[in-house]
Amino acid sequence: MRYSGFRVIKEALTGHKGWTPAWRSPEPKAHYDIIIIGGGGHGLATAYYLAKQFKEKSVAVLEKGWIGGGNVGRNTTIIRSNYLLDGNEPFYELSLKLWEGLEQDFNYNAMVSQRGIINLFHSDAQRDAYVRRGNAMLLNGADADLLDADQLRAECPFLNFDDARFPIKGGLAQRRGGTVRHDAVAWGYARGADSRGVDIIQNCEVTGFRIENGVCSGVETSRGFIGAEKVGCAVAGSSGRVMANAGMRLPIESHVLQAFVSEGLKPVIPGVVTFGMGHFYISQSDKGGLVFGGDIDGYNTYAQRGNLPTVEDVCEGGMAIMPMIGRARILRMWGGVMDMSMDGSPIIDKTHIDGLFFNGGWCYGGFKATPASGWCFAHLLATGQPHETATAYRFDRFQRGYMIDEKGVGAQPNLH
Numbered sequence: 001m002r003y004s005g006f007r008v009i010k011e012a013l014t015g016h017k018g019w020t021p022a023w024r025s026p027e028p029k030a031h032y033d034i035i036i037i038g039g040g041g042h043g044l045a046t047a048y049y050l051a052k053q054f055k056e057k058s059v060a061v062l063e064k065g066w067i068g069g070g071n072v073g074r075n076t077t078i079i080r081s082n083y084l085l086d087g088n089e090p091f092y093e094l095s096l097k098l099w100e101g102l103e104q105d106f107n108y109n110a111m112v113s114q115r116g117i118i119n120l121f122h123s124d125a126q127r128d129a130y131v132r133r134g135n136a137m138l139l140n141g142a143d144a145d146l147l148d149a150d151q152l153r154a155e156c157p158f159l160n161f162d163d164a165r166f167p168i169k170g171g172l173a174q175r176r177g178g179t180v181r182h183d184a185v186a187w188g189y190a191r192g193a194d195s196r197g198v199d200i201i202q203n204c205e206v207t208g209f210r211i212e213n214g215v216c217s218g219v220e221t222s223r224g225f226i227g228a229e230k231v232g233c234a235v236a237g238s239s240g241r242v243m244a245n246a247g248m249r250l251p252i253e254s255h256v257l258q259a260f261v262s263e264g265l266k267p268v269i270p271g272v273v274t275f276g277m278g279h280f281y282i283s284q285s286d287k288g289g290l291v292f293g294g295d296i297d298g299y300n301t302y303a304q305r306g307n308l309p310t311v312e313d314v315c316e317g318g319m320a321i322m323p324m325i326g327r328a329r330i331l332r333m334w335g336g337v338m339d340m341s342m343d344g345s346p347i348i349d350k351t352h353i354d355g356l357f358f359n360g361g362w363c364y365g366g367f368k369a370t371p372a373s374g375w376c377f378a379h380l381l382a383t384g385q386p387h388e389t390a391t392a393y394r395f396d397r398f399q400r401g402y403m404i405d406e407k408g409v410g411a412q413p414n415l416h
C-alpha cells in the first residue's frame with residue numbers, strides 16, 4: 001500500500017477500514033543469504049538498502065525485542081553534518097543528503113525537519129575553531145554559516161548573551177541540520193524493507209554464531225539456528241556482548257546516555273542549539289516539548305537508565321545558556337546504551353571471520369548517521385568493498401594509528 005494525502009482522505013471517508021499492517025511478522029526461514037542482527041535504525045536501513053539498491057532477495061533482520069525499542073527510539077532526534085575531519089565529513093554529508101530525500105524514497109512521513117542547528121561559541125579561540133570546522137564543511141559540499149552575536153540575538157533572543165558565566169559570542173549554524181521523528185525512521189525503513197521482501201523477525205535474540213574453520217555460517221537464536229551466507233551485526237549498545245559470542249573483543253565500551261523532555265510549551269526555540277562550554281543541546285518537538293540532553297553518565301553499563309549527577313549537570317548547562325528553562329517542568333527522562341568507541345568514530349567493516357561483518361561504535365551520534373550507515377553497510381555486505389565515504393571506518397585504524405578523533409581528546413571513550 002502506498003501512503004499519500006489521497007489515501008488519507010479516502011480512508012477517512014470509508015471508516016479507516018482499508019489500512020493494512022505496515023510490515024509482516026513472518027516465521028524465520030532455515031536459511032537466508034544475509035542476516036542483519038539488530039532491528040534498530042542501522043539494521044533496518046541496511047536491510048532496506050540491501051533490498052532496494054542491491055536487489056538482494058533473501059534478507060532477514062533479527063531483533064531481540066521490538067523494532068524501535070533501542071536507541072533509534074530513545075535519541076534526541078538531531079541530524080547534522082557539521083564535522084571537521086576528512087574521515088567523517090563526507091560520510092555525514094551523504095547521510096544528510098539521504099535524509100533530505102528519505103520520506104519520498106521510503107514513502108513514510110518521518111517528519112524530517114531542517115530547522116537548523118547552531119553551535120554556540122563563547123571565546124575567540126572557540127570561534128576560530130568553528131571557522132575552521134565551517135570551512136572544512138564547505139570544502140566537503142556541506143553548508144555552514146558563521147553568526148556573530150547580533151545575528152544570533154535576532155534569531156535566538158532567549159539566550160543568555162551577556163550575564164552568563166560564559167558569554168555567548170556567536171554561533172556556527174548549519175541550516176540543513178535539524179530533527180527527525182526517530183521512531184518513524186525505524187517504522188519507515190521497516191515498512192520499506194518488508195515491502196521488498198525482507199523478513200523482519202522480532203522477539204528473536206541472537207545468542208551465538210556458528211563458526212567453523214574461520215567461516216561464519218549462521219546464528220544461534222532464541223528461536224533456533226538460522227543459516228546465512230553473510231551475517232551483519234548492527235546492535236549499537238550491545239555490540240560488545242554480541243560480538244563476544246564470536247570471540248571478538250571490540251575497541252568499544254558501553255555507556256548510558258540520558259535524554260529529557262519537558263511539558264509542551266508554545267514555540268520558543270526555532271531549531272537545535274548546543275552549548276559550547278558544557279555538554280547541553282536542546283530543540284523543541286512539534287508537540288511543544290523541549291527535548292534536551294548532555295553528556296553520558298561516564299561509567300560502563302548496559303542499564304537503560306542514568307543517575308542524578310548527570311541530570312544536575314545537564315540542567316546546569318541548560319540554565320547557563322537559557323535561564324528561562326528553569327521554569328519548565330520535566331515530563332519524562334530515559335536512558336539508552338551507547339557503543340562508545342575509543343576515538344569517538346564508528347566502525348563499518350568486515351571482521352577476521354569470513355562472512356561476519358560489523359557496524360557499530362556510533363557513540364551518541366548514530367541517529368543522524370542512520371541512512372548513510374545503512375547505505376554503506378549494505379554496500380559492504382553486497383559488494384565486499386567499503387563505500388567510498390566509509391573507507392576510514394576500519395577496525396585496523398586502531399592498530400595502524402589512523403584514529404578519527406573528531407574532538408581531539410585521545411583514546412578515552414567517555415570523553416568523546
Ligand SMILES: Cc1cc2nc3c(=O)[nH]c(=O)nc-3n(C[C@H](O)[C@H](O)[C@H](O)COP(=O)(O)OP(=O)(O)OC[C@H]3O[C@@H](n4cnc5c(N)ncnc54)[C@H](O)[C@@H]3O)c2cc1C
Nearest residue numbers: 038040041042064070071072075076078206336366367368
Ligand atoms: C538519549 C540518547 C540521545 C541521543 N541523541 C542523538 C542525537 O540527537 N543525534 C544522533 O545522531 N544520535 C543520537 N543518539 C545516538 C543514536 O540514537 C544511536 O547511535 C543509534 O540509534 C544507534 O543505532 P541503532 O538505531 O541501530 O540502535 P538501536 O536502536 O539500539 O538498535 C540496536 C538493536 O539491536 C537489538 N539487539 C541487541 N542485541 C541483540 C541480539 N543479541 N539479538 C538481536 N537483536 C539484538 C536491540 O534490541 C536494538 O533494537 C542518542 C542516543 C541516546 C540513547
